[in-house]
Amino acid sequence: MENNEMLLEITGLSKAYGKKIALHNVNLNIHSGQIVGLLGPNGSGKTTLIKVLNGLLKDYDGDVKINGNPIGPKTKSIVSYLPDEPYFADWMHAKDALSLFCDLYEDFDYSRALELMKRFQLTEDMKIKSMSKGMKEKFQLALVMSRKARLIVLDEPIGGVDPAAREVILDTILSNYREDQTILIATHLIADIERIFDSVVFIKEGNVVLDKDVEAIRQESGKSIDELFREEFRC
Amino acid sequence: MLNHLLKLMKYELKCTYRSFGLVYVVILAASFFLTPNSDGSQAAMILAMIYGIAIGTLVVMIFVTVIRNYYTSMFQKQGYLTQTLPVKSYELISSKLLIAYFWIVVSVLIIIISTFIIAFKANNASFNDILEVIRQLLQATMDRDFWLILGYFIITPLEAILLFYLTMTAVHTKYVRKHRVLIGIALYFVISYAVSYVTDVILSLSSGAFDTAFYQSVSVVQFRSEAQTWMMLGFSAVLAVVYFIGTCYILDHKLEIE
Numbered sequence: 024m025e026n027n028e029m030l031l032e033i034t035g036l037s038k039a040y041g042k043k044i045a046l047h048n049v050n051l052n053i054h055s056g057q058i059v060g061l062l063g064p065n066g067s068g069k070t071t072l073i074k075v076l077n078g079l080l081k082d083y084d085g086d087v088k089i090n091g092n093p094i095g096p097k098t099k100s101i102v103s104y105l106p107d108e109p110y111f112a113d114w115m116h117a118k119d120a121l122s123l124f125c126d127l128y129e130d131f132d133y134s135r136a137l138e139l140m141k142r143f144q145l146t147e148d149m150k151i152k153s154m155s156k157g158m159k160e161k162f163q164l165a166l167v168m169s170r171k172a173r174l175i176v177l178d179e180p181i182g183g184v185d186p187a188a189r190e191v192i193l194d195t196i197l198s199n200y201r202e203d204q205t206i207l208i209a210t211h212l213i214a215d216i217e218r219i220f221d222s223v224v225f226i227k228e229g230n231v232v233l234d235k236d237v238e239a240i241r242q243e244s245g246k247s248i249d250e251l252f253r254e255e256f257r258c
Numbered sequence: 259m260l261n262h263l264l265k266l267m268k269y270e271l272k273c274t275y276r277s278f279g280l281v282y283v284v285i286l287a288a289s290f291f292l293t294p295n296s297d298g299s300q301a302a303m304i305l306a307m308i309y310g311i312a313i314g315t316l317v318v319m320i321f322v323t324v325i326r327n328y329y330t331s332m333f334q335k336q337g338y339l340t341q342t343l344p345v346k347s348y349e350l351i352s353s354k355l356l357i358a359y360f361w362i363v364v365s366v367l368i369i370i371i372s373t374f375i376i377a378f379k380a381n382n383a384s385f386n387d388i389l390e391v392i393r394q395l396l397q398a399t400m401d402r403d404f405w406l407i408l409g410y411f412i413i414t415p416l417e418a419i420l421l422f423y424l425t426m427t428a429v430h431t432k433y434v435r436k437h438r439v440l441i442g443i444a445l446y447f448v449i450s451y452a453v454s455y456v457t458d459v460i461l462s463l464s465s466g467a468f469d470t471a472f473y474q475s476v477s478v479v480q481f482r483s484e485a486q487t488w489m490m491l492g493f494s495a496v497l498a499v500v501y502f503i504g505t506c507y508i509l510d511h512k513l514e515i516e
Contacts, residue, residue: 041435077342079515082432100344110338112331114273126265127343 028055030174030205031076036085038071038229045071047229049085055173058203060248061209063226064256069209070107072226073178076207077104082096090173090205099131103172107179117162118147120241130171139165139195157184157227164192168199175206179217189215217248262345266353271360273331277323277475278361282368284312289372292379309372316365324358324423324429333430337515347509351502354477358419366411406487413494420501421449427505453497460493 031053038046045143046068053059063069074080075087078094084125089098111120117140124131140146143161145154154162164180178194181189189212210216217223223240225233232242232255237248244251288309292302331340332353340350378387398404425446429438 040432074515079338079341079513081269081509081511081513096344096346097341102342104338104342107337108335108338110335112273112336123269125270127262127345248422 029053030055030090031108032088033072034086036072036075036083036087037207038075038080038083046083048066048245049226049229049231050220050223051231051234053205053207055167055205057201058206058208060213060216060220060223061207062211062223062225062248062252063209064211066126067226068229069226070178071229073176073207073209076174076176077102101173102174103128103167103170105163105167105175105177105180107182109151109156109163110240111159111163113152115151116147117145117149117151120151120162120166121147124166124170129168131166132171135199136165136169137209139169139199142195143191157188160184161188161192168195171201171204173204175204177206177208179210179212180208181210181212186215193219213249213252214247220248223248225252227256259349260351263353266343266345266349267357270327270353270357274323274327274357274361277319278316278365281316281319282364285309285316285368286370286375288312289375292376313369316369319363319368320365323361324419325360325426328354328423329426333426333515341509341513341515347430347506348502350509351505355416355419355423355502359415362415397480403484406484406491409491410494414497415492417494417498417501420498420505421446424505424508425449427508427513430514431508431515457490457493460489 029052033049035050036046036049036051037044037155047069049068049072059070061072068239071080073124075083076089076094078099080091090101092098093237121133121136123134123138137147140162142159143165145158145165149158151159151162160180160183164177167177177196181192184192189204193216196206196208204217208220217237219239222229223233233251240246240248241249288305292305292309325401330336332350343350374391425442428434428445429442
């Protein structure tokens with residue numbers, strides 16, 4: 024459910040890696056309280072956009088504001104980010120990562136993280152190095168969804184996991200989502216995930232080609248998001 | 259700010275202590291068991307070799323740990339966590355710098371303590387002898403040269419570490435797309451060469467400033483070298499600040515994590 028507060032404002036965002044244009048004049052406004060799908064094939068610019076939002080890419084043209092603030096420590100304190108690969112150091116146990124999140128994020132809910140870990144059959148004493156890829160991703164998701172962040176950014180949360188795990192992850196996202204939160208999910212696996220979107224943004228070769236409410240799309244075109252995606256990005 | 263800094267330092271310590279703990283134990287244990295006046299038995303020689311290798315390992319480890327820890331935690335996969343923490347870039351850099359310096363200080367102390375242990379055993383020193391050495395060390399702090407040397411021990415490693423940080427950070431911008439490690443190493447040597455050239459220029463210019471009758475009437479060699487030494491120390495401090503600000507600027511405005 025959308026409310027009127029503008030959470031994310033992107034104006035004229037462009038980013039190039041040498042001669043390769045990753046983002047070209049992206050304009051995007053996302054309100055609070057939505058689940059937004061950022062959809063596009065590999066190399067379309069989804070991850071570049073996400074990195075800009077999280078402060079991992081600094082040298083770009085255009086203006087990006089989250090909750091009225093430019094990207095920096097203030098925005099990082101209200102953005103919870105799940106990258107497409109695990110990011111913990113090998114020396115860490117799960118409890119070290121929990122402790123880090125507790126210390127540095129004021130909105131982190133420790134007991135919720137433990138609940139989610141229990142659901143994923145993970146324990147605090149587990150060494151992160153000894154976890155499988157799927158376990159690491161679930162652990163990261165547990166940490167990210169345990170923050171009461173205004174904006175949750177998930178980069179390919181179901182990529183690289185089996186179909187059963189995908190359902191668990193999607194259910195975790197939905198069951199831990201609060202109505203005042205915005206979730207931005209970047210993915211190219213549309214069919215599995217479109218049921219949870221309020222709106223979608225199609226991004227193609229660095230350009231936003233569609234930014235619309237999901238219900239409006241279905242009513243206007245009579246197609247599912249997955250069908251529309253395949254049409255738009257047909258090779 | 260201090261709260262964030264202390265928390266970041268806590269994680270830096272947790273990340274790095276494993277690298278050093280075992281080597282410290284080996285060095286101290288070897289120094290206790292080494293008998294300098296031994297009859298050259300094989301066991302004594304092996305122990306001496308272990309001690310020497312441990313010291314060498316420690317020196318190498320300091321460099322490797324400082325550089326590798328910064329590089330992996332800031333620019334590899336862990337960078338996705340580090341660089342998205344809600345902290346300012348100067349807090350991040352300060353935490354890494356202070357813990358790196360902490361390990362340098364602890365390592366030097368461990369080497370000094372182990373050397374003293376061996377020396378005292380060699381001379382069959384008593385407890386009173388140990389107290390006398392401590393007394394002489396404390397008396398040395400009254401000497402002006404002591405503070406100059408201490409200044410060098412504080413500022414020079416900080417400057418060196420910060421130059422590593424600056425060059426490693428500078429290659430994670432849009433200006434360097436390939437061969438980051440090689441370019442980073444080259445950049446390090448270029449900056450080091452430039453700094454040593456400027457240092458030589460400053461030294462030669464400052465030598466002229468002391469060619470007056472007044473300075474010639476005092477112990478010229480001592481006074482001139484001391485004043486220049488303080489000047490060089492000040493120059494090192496300025497460089498350290500420049501490297502720190504440069505690193506933070508790149509992190510805030512030019513960073514690219516791939």
